[in-house]
Amino acid sequence: MKNINMRFSTISIISYYTGYIVLGTALLMLIPLLTSLLLHEWNPLLDFLISMSVSVITGLIMIFLGYETHENKVRLEWKHGFVVAALSWIILMFLCSLPYVLSGHVQSLLDACFDVMSGFTTTGLVLTQDLDHLSVGLNMWRHMLTFIGGQGMVVLALSFMLKNLGGAYKLYVGEAKDIELVPNVIGTARIIWKISIIYMIVGTLALWLCGIYIGLSPLSAFFHGLFIFESAWSTGGFAPNTQNIMYYHSFPYEIITILFMVLGSLNFGLHYAVWQGNKKEIIKNIETQSFFITSFLACAFAVVKLSQLGVYNDGISIFRRVVYNVLSAHTTTGFSNIYAQQFISDWGDFGILIIIIAMLIGGSACSTAGGFKGLRVGIVFKGLIADIKKLLSSERSIRIYKYHHIKDYILTDGVVKASALIIICYVILFAINTALGTFLGYPFAAAAFEAASVTGNVCLSIGITDPSMPTILKVQYIIAMYLGRLEFIAAFALFGHIIGGIKKLCIISVKHSS
Amino acid sequence: MVLITFCIVGTVNAENITDINKLVNNMNAFDGKVVTIEGEPIGEAMNRGTYSWINVNDGTNALGIWLPSSQAERITTFGDYKHKGDTVRISGIFLKNSPEHGGDVEIDCSSLEIIKKGHTVDEELTNVKIITATLLFSIAFMLTYAYFHVVQKTKNASE
Numbered sequence: 001m002k003n004i005n006m007r008f009s010t011i012s013i014i015s016y017y018t019g020y021i022v023l024g025t026a027l028l029m030l031i032p033l034l035t036s037l038l039l040h041e042w043n044p045l046l047d048f049l050i051s052m053s054v055s056v057i058t059g060l061i062m063i064f065l066g067y068e069t070h071e072n073k074v075r076l077e078w079k080h081g082f083v084v085a086a087l088s089w090i091i092l093m094f095l096c097s098l099p100y101v102l103s104g105h106v107q108s109l110l111d112a113c114f115d116v117m118s119g120f121t122t123t124g125l126v127l128t129q130d131l132d133h134l135s136v137g138l139n140m141w142r143h144m145l146t147f148i149g150g151q152g153m154v155v156l157a158l159s160f161m162l163k164n165l166g167g168a169y170k171l172y173v174g175e176a177k178d179i180e181l182v183p184n185v186i187g188t189a190r191i192i193w194k195i196s197i198i199y200m201i202v203g204t205l206a207l208w209l210c211g212i213y214i215g216l217s218p219l220s221a222f223f224h225g226l227f228i229f230e231s232a233w234s235t236g237g238f239a240p241n242t243q244n245i246m247y248y249h250s251f252p253y254e255i256i257t258i259l260f261m262v263l264g265s266l267n268f269g270l271h272y273a274v275w276q277g278n279k280k281e282i283i284k285n286i287e288t289q290s291f292f293i294t295s296f297l298a299c300a301f302a303v304v305k306l307s308q309l310g311v312y313n314d315g316i317s318i319f320r321r322v323v324y325n326v327l328s329a330h331t332t333t334g335f336s337n338i339y340a341q342q343f344i345s346d347w348g349d350f351g352i353l354i355i356i357i358a359m360l361i362g363g364s365a366c367s368t369a370g371g372f373k374g375l376r377v378g379i380v381f382k383g384l385i386a387d388i389k390k391l392l393s394s395e396r397s398i399r400i401y402k403y404h405h406i407k408d409y410i411l412t413d414g415v416v417k418a419s420a421l422i423i424i425c426y427v428i429l430f431a432i433n434t435a436l437g438t439f440l441g442y443p444f445a446a447a448a449f450e451a452a453s454v455t456g457n458v459c460l461s462i463g464i465t466d467p468s469m470p471t472i473l474k475v476q477y478i479i480a481m482y483l484g485r486l487e488f489i490a491a492f493a494l495f496g497h498i499i500g501g502i503k504k505l506c507i508i509s510v511k512h513s514s
Numbered sequence: 515m516v517l518i519t520f521c522i523v524g525t526v527n528a529e530n531i532t533d534i535n536k537l538v539n540n541m542n543a544f545d546g547k548v549v550t551i552e553g554e555p556i557g558e559a560m561n562r563g564t565y566s567w568i569n570v571n572d573g574t575n576a577l578g579i580w581l582p583s584s585q586a587e588r589i590t591t592f593g594d595y596k597h598k599g600d601t602v603r604i605s606g607i608f609l610k611n612s613p614e615h616g617g618d619v620e621i622d623c624s625s626l627e628i629i630k631k632g633h634t635v636d637e638e639l640t641n642v643k644i645i646t647a648t649l650l651f652s653i654a655f656m657l658t659y660a661y662f663h664v665v666q667k668t669k670n671a672s673e
């Protein structure tokens with residue numbers, strides 16, 4: 001009986017907090033709703049009214065179901081934090097897909113869910129059709145999803161809704177964000193949002209002015225600027241038109257997007273340290289060192305190989321088409337100014353390999369970027385160097401190895417092991433996605449390219465992601481984007497919780513029947 | 515060259531029209547050749563002085579077109595949520611790596627023909643959608659009211 005009560009209490013806690021996160025996201029639908037109202041887009045207005053109402057109803061029912069949590073002032077445990085974060089993403093995937101379904105721009109609910117998960121995870125792959133005729137309201141929603149997904153829905157809820165929350169840190173970590181900028185986790189969540197909002201104002205303004213300069217009308221330039229900033233900063237890769245960045249035909253516009261996608265891929269801790277006046281952190285931080293070394297090497301190798309192949313003839317073309325796309329892959333943004341087919345026809349196997357590696361490494365931990373992160377690459381590399389040094393030095397000498405990430409840390413075997421484990425998880429997921437792609441008949445290089453893009457939450461596509469792709473691949477890609485973004489742990493906690501619950505229910509029912 | 519291009523274009527019929535996706539999938543074969551596409555200009559023209567950029571979507575893919583601004587001004591309607599754009603037939607040289615535009619894939623337009631005028635798209639609101647929205651909004655409103663009532667009650671009880 002005690003067991004059943006405990007299970008009920010656990011479900012109440014999860015329901016209560018998940019309900020708040022759902023409610024918070026539902027209220028965000030007010031922004032595209034008002035956009036549609038101002039621009040006289042009546043169908044999208046009704047779509048958002050329906051979607052928001054359904055989401056508010058769902059959120060409030062979940063809060064009511066778990067209201068005893070509030071009354072009894074129950075504190076969150078680690079398992080709850082992970083499960084709430086993981087479950088919120090799944091429920092929100094369905095609720096946030098409603099405007100897509102109602103717009104008629106997707107073939108099915110699955111395609112809509114794919115695009116929402118792609119937005120939340122800042123992947124940016126698209127199954128929505130006829131982007132060029134999408135309403136501004138729906139475009140606002142698409143880009144908001146990727147912007148919020150980059151910062152984290154839980155982080156958003158912590159910042160503005162859950163003021164008196166005990167155990168908030170467990171929710172925060174559940175969403176794969178584990179940095180403490182200030183001792184209070186709610187304060188940290190607010191700083192993350194402050195940083196993002198300030199960059200949003202600067203970035204939108206820069207892209208707006210550039211948009212007017214390249215010939216867009218002021219209103220259109222504003223929306224393009226806002227959408228492209230949201231995608232660049234959150235390393236998402238969505239764009240309001242079919243051609244992605246190619247639509248603008250502008251070098252200055254591309255330069256601004258490079259700036260914001262690189263900034264977006266850096267750790268929020270690093271941003272905060274620099275804002276606090278600690279500029280040396282940029283050079284000292286293991287993550288920035290790792291990012292700049294790997295991105296320089298990736299760009300250099302790609303430039304040399306594509307120059308050898310004679311694909312591009314001059315420096316500007318090489319920078320715009322090669323360096324841009326490699327940086328876009330490495331920051332896991334996925335903006336592209338070439339056609340997907342050009343990777344196959346022009347880049348060759350080596351070029352594709354470079355992009356795959358860059359996509360898998362990704363940006364920084366506790367940033368908006370995906371991939372297995374520069375921090376882990378740096379730690380594993382330093383761990384390897386330390387092991388080699390230990391082998392070469394005298395057995396009597398004991399040396400302590402350190403790494404710098406905001407502050408100095410001792411490089412223990414446990415830290416190296418934890419980083420290596422996550423990298424292994426990513427590599428296994430990448431292998432599974434590649435294997436499934438090849439099983440379904442896609443060429444190996446194409447399957448591996450798309451698998452790396454999905455696993456690293458990138459967006460670059462070689463042409464596989466398409467509304468006509470097999471359903472099983474769509475489902476697998478949704479799971480891969482989800483696992484990649486939550487860095488496995490929260491999702492594993494949710495699966496473990498579900499399996500544990502089913503197991504206990506089975507045991508209880510067996511006992512009752514015997 | 516331009517004169518030759520115009521002569522070729524003058525004889526273009528629907529059979530000579532190439533899908534944009536075909537161009538994109540066979541860039542090497544079409545690179546530097548005179549091609550004709552037909553589609554809907556989308557978004558807006560981006561004026562860059564005497565020349566402008568437009569983007570044309572033919573339903574298979576979209577492609578950038580570099581053309582004199584005077585030609586771009588002939589397009590009356592560009593496609594977006596509220597508009598079905600003109601249908602234009604464009605001929606010009608297809609470039610897979612434009613040296614003038616930093617490696618852009620484009621057509622340097624030599625002739626533009628408006629095949630069909632675009633128009634504003636009328637939005638149709640169905641009764642089912644209006645009733646569903648009203649009903650769901652009412653339920654959400656009542657639940658929100660109930661929520662605030664419960665929160666207030668709990669607050670009063672704890673005080």
